[in-house]
Amino acid sequence: MTLLAVLQVVILILIVAGSVLAVWLKDLLASVIALGASSLLLALQFYLLQAPDVAIAEAGVGAALTTAIFVLAIRKTQRKEEE
Amino acid sequence: MRRWGVVVTFLIVAGCLLLGAARMRPFGAPRYDLMDRYFNAFSQREAATNNVVTAIVFDYRGYDTLGEATVLFTAVIGVALVLRRLTR
Amino acid sequence: MSVVVKTIARILVPVILVFGGYVILHGHLTPGGGFQGGAVAASAVALLLVAFGAPAVKRLKAPFSVLEDLGGIAFVVLAFLGLGFTFFANSLAGMGGLFGAPVPTGPNAGILNSGGTVPLMNWAVGFKVLGGLGAVMVLFGLFGGDDDR
Numbered sequence: 001m002t003l004l005a006v007l008q009v010v011i012l013i014l015i016v017a018g019s020v021l022a023v024w025l026k027d028l029l030a031s032v033i034a035l036g037a038s039s040l041l042l043a044l045q046f047y048l049l050q051a052p053d054v055a056i057a058e059a060g061v062g063a064a065l066t067t068a069i070f071v072l073a074i075r076k077t078q079r080k081e082e083e
Numbered sequence: 084m085r086r087w088g089v090v091v092t093f094l095i096v097a098g099c100l101l102l103g104a105a106r107m108r109p110f111g112a113p114r115y116d117l118m119d120r121y122f123n124a125f126s127q128r129e130a131a132t133n134n135v136v137t138a139i140v141f142d143y144r145g146y147d148t149l150g151e152a153t154v155l156f157t158a159v160i161g162v163a164l165v166l167r168r169l170t171r
Numbered sequence: 172m173s174v175v176v177k178t179i180a181r182i183l184v185p186v187i188l189v190f191g192g193y194v195i196l197h198g199h200l201t202p203g204g205g206f207q208g209g210a211v212a213a214s215a216v217a218l219l220l221v222a223f224g225a226p227a228v229k230r231l232k233a234p235f236s237v238l239e240d241l242g243g244i245a246f247v248v249l250a251f252l253g254l255g256f257t258f259f260a261n262s263l264a265g266m267g268g269l270f271g272a273p274v275p276t277g278p279n280a281g282i283l284n285s286g287g288t289v290p291l292m293n294w295a296v297g298f299k300v301l302g303g304l305g306a307v308m309v310l311f312g313l314f315g316g317d318d319d320r
Contacts, residue, residue: 049110052202053136056194060210065304068217072311131264131274131285132199140204141292145250145259148292151206152243152299159239159303166310 008048015041026081028074036067172222180222187215195297198290200281205293209300216305225312232313235306242299249288249295263287 018038025031039062046055108114122135122143130138140148191212194203220228253260263271264287272285 053204053207056203056207057210060207060214064214065210065217065308068214068221069308069311071221072308076314127274127276129264130261130289131272131287132289133274133279133281133285134199134201134204136202137199137204137289137293141289141296142259142261148296149246149250149259152246152296155300155303156239156243159236159306162307162310163236166314 004048008045011041011045011048014038015045028079028081029071031081032067032070032074035070036063039063039066172224176222180218184215184218187218188212191215191297191301195293196290197281197283198293198297199286200283205296206300208293209297210304212297212301213304213308216301217308220308220312225309228309229313232306232309235302235309238298238302239306240302242295242297242302245295246292246299249292252288261287261289263291264289 015038018034018041022031022034022038025034040059043055043059043063046052046058113119122139126132126135126138126143130142132138132142191208191210193208194201194211195205195208198204198208216228216231250259253262255262263269264285266287270284270286270288270290272282274282274285
């Protein structure tokens, strides 16, 4: 197994961990940050798979715009998730 | 009861995904690559573009980009229609 | 937001806008294109909105809407330019003049003045995406009044 394959497997595991964290956390701002980190790692994975166009689109839309819109929505509503 | 439903659904979905991943072709070797070779050979001559992806998006498959632009326009119109009365 | 976020945003917003313009301008030479560059430039608007609140970007709502419409119209007009052959035909490629330089086949460093209608469509779609996503975010920011916490 080459170094690149190991790096890709590590990034995929981190993506899954970030997504699980985004569902599991009760503080919605931290959850949004976890989702943005997962999206940024997905952009890195796209770059490693030789798709830089998709990587730029994913980093711009997924990591920046979605996070900003969620942060705005949390600012308008409430921060803690209700049980 | 509900927990078992969640576990069974998870196992079915994960099994289907793993089954699909097991039969995947190796990276960089698709089953049909005739159009790939055509784009790589002719995009610089026909569209005068070094970036083959942009040549496909804006020249060969321009209709798809028009549809994507229409989708974005419709989304903006929907958001404006819903939120216009509510903004101050 | 705090003063740290405001200072960092004041420094970063021009940099993000320049990078978005670079991605759009070199869309036919390097990875990227109209949609990607427009999304990168719209993230600068998102940063402004998160850092400074909705009143700072309130007067950008009408220009963004106009920019979205103009980008869409320019895209369709550029598509109609190739109607002598087919819809969406690249009628300016290799004809000389604006973006008309011929491109040698094979690996090369790239000529900025090439591509025909592709760079113009890049700019049209880039402004369209910037206007659309920016208008959506400004509308979201203005929703329900401003309560900056």
